[in-house]
Amino acid sequence: PDSGSLEGFDNKAFSYVFQEPRLLPWKTVTENIEFVLKRELHARERQKQAEDLIRQVELHGFAGYYPSQLSGGMRQRVSIARAFAIPSDIILMDEPLKGLDVSLKKNLIKWFLDIWKADRRTVIFVTHDVEEALLLGDRVVVLSQAPARVLTHMAIEEPSGTRELESALLKTKKQSLMEALDKNNLSG
Known part of the structure; x- marks a missing residue:
């Protein structure tokens, strides 16, 4: 089919994690996460939620860093944290671990599971692995x-x-x- 629709997804909000991190290069780690919360929360609440997510993905020492100053795995953790920051019903993840070395992939799986266990949102995870x-x-x-x-x-x-x-x-x-x-x- 060239067109169609999915049933059961009406009135659902989605967040998305791409294969490569799609971070805003002119924003810090904290600002990249707060960016998706601008309309949802007051400044203090945004800052607290961003800090909590940064801590969950073990990047607390890098909150003021820009994406260009981070490793690939660190950037992907910020992307995952940002997806969980969005008040969505469903998180779509398109091969977020693709191309990462085994050790880093293992760590990202751990971080992802830790965040997800606290959140328990539906995640649709696309992978070839x-x-x-x-x-x-x-x-x-x-x-x-x-x-x-x-x-x-x-x-x-x-x-x-x-x-x-x-x-x-x-x-x-x-x-x-x-x-x-x-x-x-x-x-x-």
């Missing part, structure tokens, strides 16, 4: 190549943040997801 999906998702949906259709979907019963990729459960689920992807690649 099966292990990311298994570590972060409560439900995993595998889509085919364009035009997209659902190849398989599964629930992950074990709570996120406690999962180990080496557990028998996740190994089995990973195998099932990989088989669906392999089958799609052979037929597509």
Whole structure:
């Protein structure tokens, strides 16, 4: 289809995390987070919420820094904090961990889960990394190549943040997801 609509999303507010951080280069870490709150809160409340989020993503010593002064992982943490600052119903995350080294990715997953556990908003997390999906998702949906259709979907019963990729459960689920992807690649 060339057009259409999604049911159940009327009157829902969204925030978004891009593959690459989309921070305003002329604003500091604090200002980038406060920027999305301008109409929502008074100045003191904005500052407090920004400070809380900066602390949650472990960037408290960098609040006055500009994006150009931060590493890629630090910029992505600011982007994630900013998405959680927006009073949205749903957070869309488009491969926010793409291209990061394993150690940094592991840390960002931890930071993301810590913030999400305190917030519990719905997050739609797009990734091509099966292990990311298994570590972060409560439900995993595998889509085919364009035009997209659902190849398989599964629930992950074990709570996120406690999962180990080496557990028998996740190994089995990973195998099932990989088989669906392999089958799609052979037929597509």
